[in-house]
Each structure stands twice: as structure tokens, then as C-alpha cells.
Amino acid sequence: MGKESIGITVSKKSDFSEWYTQVVLKAKLADYAPVKGLIVLRPDGYSIWESLKYTFDKKFGQNGIRNGFLPVLIPESLLGKEKKHFAGFNPEVFWVTHSGENEVGDRLALRPTSETLAYTLYSKWIKSWRDLPLKINFWNTALRAEIKATKPFLRTSEFLWQEGHTVHATQEEAEKEVFKILAIYKNTVEEELAIPVIIGKKSEKEKFVGAVYTTTMESVMPDGKALQMGTSHFLGQNFSKPFDVKFADKDNIEHFAWQTSWGVSWRLIGAMIMVHGDDKGLVLPPKVAPTQIVIVPIYNSEEDKKQTLQKAEDIKKQLELKMMRVHIDDRSEISPGYKFNDWEMKGVPLRIEIGPKDIQKQKVVLAKRYNKEKIDLSFDKIEKIGQILNEIQSKMLETARKQADLNTFDIFDFSEFKEKIGKGGFFNANWCGKQDCEDKIKDETGADIRVIPLGNKNKVGKCIYCNEPSTIVPIFARGY
RNA sequence: GGGAUCGUCGUCUAGCUUGGUAUGAUACUAGUCUGGGGGACUAGUGGUCGCAGGUUCAAAUCCUGCCGGUCCCA
Known part of the structure; x- marks a missing residue:
């Protein structure tokens, strides 16, 4: 084996996908497990995750959030309690049907996410307004069967993440929490991983199944594809009602609680590799470098x-x-x-x-x-x-921001949009707000609404698809 | 969801068309020399050819099924 095959054998520019896989394997961050779609984290990969966990724990703690732990098995009867939620996740659930030779009665799901399980417990724990707010975060893995081609850190059937679940007495307080978390996500990713992100809301079509609305943190990768790097959901009372999460308020009347859930996964590591890596391999931001x-x-x-x-x-x-x-x-x-x-x-x-x-x-x-x-x-x-390490950290963010800016375009004409989307990138385009247009844009370009950036209001224009008057300017892109 | 392609020592690979006990490199171990951008020489270790069946006197090679990887297009 010559020097060609010890190092990365393709350039980031000419074969991005292959480049990415080689960097992950050759930098010894992760390796493939014997089961399709599963990967093994090696010490250098896990160390980066631990570093992120440390920072998040500190910030969550300052915000009154504590860590807990939930089991991995969820009975089907629980998972199915919120119907839309279940329909959304069902196709990718792994089921445990046997214990030893015996069939289990109620099939057990390997958690695709823990809302249903957590809220069953929450309903036991919460009786009074004095029990609120309840704010717990869980570091664990989630399992979602990936049929499509998998990719280390970006799309795997099991992934490391944290899922936070909070319960509040009022809608206002819950919504505030949603945005507080989103802000923590943004500043952590920018400060630790040196990746610039855009925060905002998902469209109705793209929101988390079961949420009232979903906020998200998105970034454009060097190949022009968008990566969702974290979400924070306002659940309203959509789960508190079926799961009976209610409390006696100061007025001595029982109310359903207001809830949030939010998470980031090891996708953040994937993003870091893509954004900073070069033809010689991985480039680590000093703050998270093992x-x-x-x-x-x-x-x-x-x-x-x-x-x-x-x-x-x-x-x-x-x-x-x-x-x-x-x-x-x-x-x-x-x-x-x-x-x-x-x-x-x-x-x-x-x-x-x-x-x-x-x-x-x-x-x-x-x-x-x-x-x-x-x-x-x-x-x-x-x-x-x-001091030099600090300079490197901030230069890396600066460089990544310039790169992202070069991949971001304002677009006003649909045929021009169709032409340019092939090369990838973030496209700011006016949208009337109708799902019909969103669907057709997706059909004809492969791009969907990644995020409707915060504070984007009153930008009067015409919907890029139907030409109706519009004040919403989402970012359209093809995603991972 | 559709298509293409691949699986042989730790890694990369030759052999497969035309069946006959697997080639080379690298890595590893030991020694000597070397050392400022992927070192040199010598010797040695390592593979039931992804898995399971089938055909055959004989299967890495032919057939069937399965498992896994990679890439491209919706």
C-alpha cells in the first residue's frame, strides 16, 4: 500500500460523499458495526461527543434542567397513544416480539423517541402547580430503522442524542422555553463546533409529528445540501391530553400542562467533519479536539x-x-x-x-x-x-460563515430556481404559505422548506411558485 | 422508492470469463541502518476467499438465497 491509500484518496471537491466516508473511517472517529446502518464510535469520535455533552450539560443546568434516564423499550400501547405521532414513526420502528422463546404480549418498541414514555411518567409525577416547571433531559440513543443508504453520523439506524422534555403551567412559559433551548443550541454549535447556523421555524408540513410547531437549526454544507442540526418543539397540549399530564392550579382547577421537547444528535459531529475537513482529512475546532x-x-x-x-x-x-x-x-x-x-x-x-x-x-x-x-x-x-488556539477557533467560524454565505442565494424566479438548485445551496425565496405550493416546489426541484428564519416578517414579495402576494421568506434547499 | 456496483490475510488487491488447495503490496514482529513531509535492507507471522445451500471427482471461480458496504437518481 503506497502513500496514496494511507491518506484520503479523493478530493473533497470532486467526490464529496466518498471523501466524507473516508475521513470518518481513516481519522478513526467511527467504524461500521456488523449490522446494517449501525456504527461504532471509537475513542476520538466519542471524545468529541463527550465534549459537546459537557457543554450542553453546563448550559442546561444553568437553565434549571437536570438529567434523567429512560429505558429503551416502549410498549406498543403507549407508543400508539398519540395517533399522528405514531403514524409518523411507525414505519421505522424496531420491534421486540420475543423474550427468549416466548412471544411477548404487547410488542415492545426500541425507542424511536421517548415522548410517550416520559409523559406517562410525568402524569404520575405532576399533581400541582408546585410541581412545575418540570425540566428533564435524557442522554441516550434512539433507534429508527433506515431503509435508505446510511452514512456515518448523518443517517444511521441508531444514533446518540439528547432529548429534553419540559412541562409548564402556561403556554407562554413553554414557548419561551422552546426558544431558550434553540438559543443554547445555536450558541453551542457556533462557539464549540465553529459552524454557523440559521434558526427559525419549520413549515406545517415539515414539523415534528405531534407538535404544534417545530423550531430548527439548519446549516448549509459545502456540497450545497442542508443539514438539520437540532430541533426544539412546542408540543402545546397535544401530548398532555392523551397522556393525562395535568395539574391543580392556584385556582384549584385542573389544567392540562404545556409541554416542549427538543434534541440534538451526533449529526453535529457529521456537520463538523463536512464543514471543516479538507483533502488531507479531518480538521478539528480546538474546543472539541480530543x-x-x-x-x-x-x-x-x-x-x-x-x-x-x-x-x-x-x-x-x-x-x-x-x-x-x-x-x-x-x-x-x-x-x-x-x-x-x-x-x-x-x-x-x-x-x-x-x-x-x-x-x-x-x-x-x-x-x-x-x-x-x-x-x-x-x-x-x-x-x-x-491564545493561538482561540484565534484558530474564531477563524474557523469566520471561514465557515463565508463559505455558507457563498452558498446562499436570493431567488425571485422559479425557472431560475430550478436551474440553480442542481448545484445546491440555500435559497431565500418568497412563499405564499400554502402547502400546495410547497409540495409542488418539492416535486419540481427536490427542495423543501428547511427553515423560516426568525424575525423574517413583512418582506413583501410574490410567492416564487404561484405569484400570490407573500410576506414569508423561507430558506429552500435539498436536505440530507 | 428506482438504478449501478462491490465483498479474497488488519488494510488495499491479483486470480473468476475457460473450476484443480490464492498473487502482490502494505501493515504487524525481530534486527541493522535511518530520521526536519508518508524511509531502506533482511527474515518471519497472518487468509477454511461475506454467510448458507446447490452443481461437481474437485468451487474463490458456476447456480440460488441471504447478509453487508459504496455511489447515483426520485
């Missing part, structure tokens, strides 16, 4: 080796004191060049090269992954590395 800095010591004689490794250790300790995640690649059997390529494929944000020549000049060579820049840094400036 290893932020790799030190490659270079030496030949035994004496040089000792001296170089010693200095590398010193630098490592110095950086670790500042809470940076550092690794020294002291593998002796492979050459420095191999290591450079290896760590670049794995996306480590910064590389420090140090050898006898550097020690003589009291400096190291610092290589930045995201723009391939190499600079000299003297020993007494080592502590500046923290």
Missing part, C-alpha cells in the same frame, strides 16, 4: 533523542498547566513525515515540531492544521499557544 496539540520530537543520535524528548516533556507540562490537551508522539519506528500526515488526517489543530536545530535556537516550529501555516515560536512565547 488532542489539541501534538508534539513531534525529531532526533537521530541517542543524545539528541534524550535532550529533545526532555524538552518536549517540559513544553507539554507547561501547556497542560494551562488546561490544554497535549500529546507527544514518541513512536520511534516511524519517520517524522509519516507522523505529520497521520496527525493531519486526524485533524489535530496544532503541531509542534522540535529537534536539535530548534533547541539550539531556543524555539519550536508550530504548524496550524486549518490553514497549513508554519511559524517559528521561541521557547519564552510558548504560553501564547492558548
